[in-house]
Amino acid sequence: MVGAGATGGAFGSLLHEDGRDVTYLVRTHRAERLRREGLRFVSPSGDRTHQVQVLTTGEAAEAFDLVIVTVKASALPTAIEDVRPYVGRDTVILPVLNGMAHMDRLEEAFPGQTVGGLAKIVATLDEGTVRQMTELTTLTVGPWTAAALPTAVTDALRVPGIDLTVSDDVAGAMWEKWVFIAAGGVVTCLFRGPVGATIEAGGLPRILEAISELEAVADAAGHPVSASGHAQSVTLLTQPGSAFTTSLYRDLIAGNPTEAEHILGDLARRARLLGVPTPLLDLTLIQVRSDAIQRWNAEAALPTG
Template identity: 30%
Template sequence: MKIAVMGAGAVGCYYGAMLARAGHDVTLIGRPDHVEAMNRDGLLLDFGATQEFVSVTASTDAVAIAGAELVLFCVKSTDTQSAGEQIKPFISKDTIILSLQNGVDNAERLSVVLGQPVIPVVVYVATSMGGAGHVKHHGRGELVMGPSDQSRIVADTLRPAGIPIEISENAAGALWAKMILNCAYNALSAITQLPYGKLVEGEGVGNVMRNAVEECLAVARKDGVTVPDHVWEAIEKIAQTMPTQFSSTAQDLARGKPSEIDYLNGYIVRKGTEFGIPTPTNLTLFALTKLQEGKAS
């Protein structure tokens, strides 16, 4: 299959590399330094104990998406609209679009821009960029996808490439569960610049995380979303399965880049205000992260 990845960051590069090594024709759209390295040497897929260069095509221009049957949309939530407008001229009504992004409303926002359906996908993978054209995998890698007429095609493409994927009837609940996990970890990891395993050992951190999660659940219930019952157990498991992982927000701040905090804890604060639900813990995490973001930039 001809596959394009819009947003060749850590998530996009990992899944693009996995699909390319399985034999698919993969094109990645990214920043000039990454594109140059990938076109020169290939994409370095680093599992820690083993590394391999995977042959891909890379470009800085969205025109390279033309002809793709499947697009993995992996840009930051802050860039959803602008990146959607970039790819719109180069996709067809038959192009399958997957949103592999944090937050709960990106697929909906992207669908409005493109004028066609977008499948929301929940991502559970620990990755980081080790340098230009170098993606490091730290753990996990499974996806959860909403049901659609195209979901079976997607699953049959990804699973043979070593990408576990589940088709869930409660895609909204799965998206919210992932966002709640992000609301528990991302800001704290960013503020402290600590990985998950070290973070949860901090005095009082568990209570802060629980308070943030309870606020998120209250907002979700008011919004009519059924979040899976095991959400807190899943949050605790993250520190065990990804102990060395820094949140994407922490990685953004470490590089002096804008974060997605407006679409995580900030989203909960806005919805809480709309519904009349107090969200003091999420507000504090949001405000402190914005201060750190301003300082880093």
């Protein structure tokens, strides 16, 4: 398990609890804490702490059968190099990042060994504790290249607490999730607030336009959003009084590194290649990039002594 944050910690705990042999590849400070205190996992089903196996970059270990990548997009290039010594000829790589750009990077690094995947979970890392807020814990996997998905992979992932789906069109499922996350990012980052406040300010027509323009990109790419996927986006992003925001927005407001280029920038790039206009997405990128430039300039101006 590459990363022991909200996603990696939650799924890793559920796999561990059903007897799977799980090892976390993490940074030194995280490894020290996990070795000292264990991994605490709080979910609707209970509060427990597990003693877990951890690795840090450079420590010796044999190749793993399955590597699940759960880091944020900004950490992916480093994670690829960190995990490389533990990837053997038969190792399967399962990333559960948002967007699609990571698939190209992983397939380039480990040709023919990457499978498609996406996770849905509402969880956070709180002072080292993994907290899952709802019972939603789904994992969708499927073959990415012509090779079939190894049965051993699905057998390993089929444990209590994880709602596992094996899809013949995992790329379509990944696109559908990507479009929803991107639409949420446009709505919350462009208008700088939760859905309810944007609607109260008269933004409902713009929200619907954002959903429509991003779904048009998926359609042009050959992965049209399903009727149920569209209904989910409309329901969640047009609810009056809703406090819904996105992690992209929360990171932006907090001044943390964001996945904006991975989620929004890559989608805008593909839209240009496909000839699909995305005015609201483009405005959002200007907003987010301008914010990043200002923060970088402010940091560069600080005294170094």
